[in-house]
Amino acid sequence: MRTLCVTSGKGGVGKTTLSVNLGIAMARAGRRVLLLDGDLGLANLNVMLGVIPRFTIQDVVRGQKTLDQIVIQTSYGISLAAGATGIAELADLGEEERENVIRGLEGLRGYDVLIIDTGxxxxxxxxxxxxxxxxxxxxTTPHPTALTDAYGIIKTVLTHESRAIKLIVNxxxxxxxxxxxADRLTGVTSKFLNGTLECIGYIPFDSLVEKSIMKQQPHLVLHPTSTSAQRMQEAAMRLIGGQVADSKPGLGRFLQKLLGQ
Structure with missing residues (x-):
């Protein structure tokens, strides 16, 4: 299972909307997709999908539910693990509790892609x-403040480790x-940072996207023939292009790195 983290330097740039629609596009391409709400303060993937979770990751952290028990199968071909502020407790778990959580997550199988929508x-x-x-x-968006904040998170990540990062301009x-x-960000990344930044697509402004949000239904479902929906579809295909199935317990590996083990 591959883990994809969708993030931004600034709020309001369409990160969560893209997480949902990219996931749906991947599912339509035959991938089994699980969305994980990693926005610790404002978990809202379930709002975008129009579902009300009975249980969240907080229940998993507290040992009250397994991850299998909180996953919601949506009508859009993707699954959702709804978030809550309680996921922050993962960093403070004792060793035995931490191992229990990791083992439970490693037991979750049947997915090709895990998409984490961060804050x-x-x-x-x-x-x-x-x-x-x-x-x-x-x-990011082309707005100067969004670009500045996007560069801030790119710099922060590449300061920790050299890696390839992908970009969408929304x-x-x-x-x-x-x-x-895109050229501005890729240029300064290449010149000043130890890593690479690749732009995989541009999403045009479209008032229909906001209408989809207000209806709490994915844009790819309500307006599949719009140019913006088509560009989202293309970006999703670039993200999964050339990837092969990973037989390793990707979710467990992700959690081990997340918890610093």
């Missing part, structure tokens, strides 16, 4: 998720602005 910014929890994941996707009003934003 925005460069907080410790966000960075921990990013460093633990196999693949990292940064979401809510663009022209290809020229999109390319300028």
């Amino acid at each position: 925005a910014g460069i907080g410790d929890n966000v960075v921990r998720f990013v460093l633990a994941a196999d693949d990292v996707l940064i979401v 809510s663009v009003t022209s290809i020229r602005d999109a390319r300028s934003a």
Whole structure:
């Protein structure tokens, strides 16, 4: 199982919307997808999907439920592990409790891709998720403050370790602005940081995306023929292109790295 962490330096750039729709696009391509809400302060993947979770990851941390018991099978072909602020307790678990959680997560099988939707910014929890994941996707817009904050998290990650990071420029009003934003970030990353940044797509601004959010239904489901939906589909295919099935217990490996083991 591959783990993909979707993050951003700034809130309001469409990170959660993209996490949901990229997951649906991957599922339509035959991948078995699990979404994990890693926004510790404002868990809202379930809101985007229009579902009300009875249990969350907090129940797993407290030993009241297994991960199997909290996973929700949505009507969109993807599964959801709803988040809660209690996941932050993972960092403070005792050794025995920590091992119990890891074993439980390693037992969860049947998925090809785990998508973690983090909070925005460069907080410790966000960075921990990013460093633990196999693949990292940064979401930004062409707005100067969004680009500055995106560079902030790219710099933070690459300061910890050299790795390849992917980028999507969202809510663009022209290809020229999109390319300028991507070139700016890839240029400074290549020049000043020890790592690589690859832009895998541009998503045009589309008022239909906001309408989908208000209806609490995925954009790819409500408006599949829109240009923005097509660009999301293309980005998802670039993310999974060339990947092969991973027989290792990817979720357990992810949690071990997340917990510093």
